[in-house]
Amino acid sequence: MPSFTGLNFSGGPGALPLEVLLETKEAIARAPGTNQSILGISHRSDWFKNVVLESESYFRQLLNIPSDYHVLQLQGGSTLQFSMIPILLLRGKNKTAEYLRTGYWSAKSIPEAHREGKVELLFDGKDQGYRRLPNKEELKHDPNAAYFHYVSNETVEGLQFHYLPGIKGVPRICDMSSDFLCRPMDIKDFDLVYAHAQKNLGPSGLTVVVIKNSLLKDAPDNVHAMLDYKNHVEMGSIYNTPPVFAMYVTMLVARWLLKTIGGTAKMEQINKRKAEMLYGLLDERPEFFISHARKTDRSIMNVAFRLPNAELEKKFLETATKADFYGLEGHRSIGGLRASLYNAVTEEDTAHLVQFMRDFYKRNRQ
Numbered sequence: 001m002p003s004f005t006g007l008n009f010s011g012g013p014g015a016l017p018l019e020v021l022l023e024t025k026e027a028i029a030r031a032p033g034t035n036q037s038i039l040g041i042s043h044r045s046d047w048f049k050n051v052v053l054e055s056e057s058y059f060r061q062l063l064n065i066p067s068d069y070h071v072l073q074l075q076g077g078s079t080l081q082f083s084m085i086p087i088l089l090l091r092g093k094n095k096t097a098e099y100l101r102t103g104y105w106s107a108k109s110i111p112e113a114h115r116e117g118k119v120e121l122l123f124d125g126k127d128q129g130y131r132r133l134p135n136k137e138e139l140k141h142d143p144n145a146a147y148f149h150y151v152s153n154e155t156v157e158g159l160q161f162h163y164l165p166g167i168k169g170v171p172r173i174c175d176m177s178s179d180f181l182c183r184p185m186d187i188k189d190f191d192l193v194y195a196h197a198q199k200n201l202g203p204s205g206l207t208v209v210v211i212k213n214s215l216l217k218d219a220p221d222n223v224h225a226m227l228d229y230k231n232h233v234e235m236g237s238i239y240n241t242p243p244v245f246a247m248y249v250t251m252l253v254a255r256w257l258l259k260t261i262g263g264t265a266k267m268e269q270i271n272k273r274k275a276e277m278l279y280g281l282l283d284e285r286p287e288f289f290i291s292h293a294r295k296t297d298r299s300i301m302n303v304a305f306r307l308p309n310a311e312l313e314k315k316f317l318e319t320a321t322k323a324d325f326y327g328l329e330g331h332r333s334i335g336g337l338r339a340s341l342y343n344a345v346t347e348e349d350t351a352h353l354v355q356f357m358r359d360f361y362k363r364n365r366q
């Protein structure tokens, strides 16, 4: 089936499944089971409360989430989680939070933690241009740390953890914004996981937070209501007016992943085949497609690479646009090129891109 729009390889907002785009189109005219547009439905209606519950049930099934974890849908993006986490776990506590600085996004989370207390960097990849992740043996954890925070997939640099960092006994907290639900995981390894929708999950506007109930027991008093997880738990993620439309579309994506794809294990097989196709070409022509990340840390979601010079990169982007591909420019912080292969990017779309890149190579090799 042809894509609804051009082929979206953007780092975010990412591609959405065609099936979901078509359902969304219907819901804009009339939401199923109502006589209203999804854009005008009350967030206090039973209909919408059921959407939130339906979404939650898909997340629980997809990740096998036990009942002592809450599933929240919050606003403020993943960036607000950079603040809400240290407010909850570091404020007023005489403890240190452990962070890894592995790329653009983890680097943004750290100054927010500093506002609330002591922070220790267990790894800093900045001087090496964020080309690799730490090896497990490099990380020296303190068993008394307040918590340990890392980013499972550095979206900008295309670095992804393929092992579980952290130690037992210290709350493990992970920003999974760009690889949430791309593969199976054991949620019980984590105390808090967060992922905004706009990379791998839906349109922008909400952030899914899965938080273990025990993490809330030492919450500080007097936190502003919007920044207080306990408040959002109590209100079932509808404290103020939430992004109704984005939450509806995200529910459709979660349903698609569970019912059409068949869950995270199936999704991982597809994602691996897509990544192998693209990295296969990079490895075949390493003098032309210059990969950013160390091989063992390569992301199956974001493939960051360069061409031999800036002129060729410009030409690549112009040619790609004409061929109906978009979102292939690298992040402004590192430049170059990047192809994002989020869950909704199909194998067929990936094969088109790889063929396009092969042709570009043949016409432009020196």
Ligand SMILES: *Cc1c(COP(=O)(O)O)cnc(C)c1O
Pocket: 012, 076, 077, 078, 079, 080, 105, 151, 153, 154, 155, 156, 175, 176, 177, 178, 196, 199
């Ligand atoms: C894009 C991104 C963010 C920023 O998220 P916002 O929702 O824009 O605040 C944070 N973390 C990671 C890993 C990202 O990829």
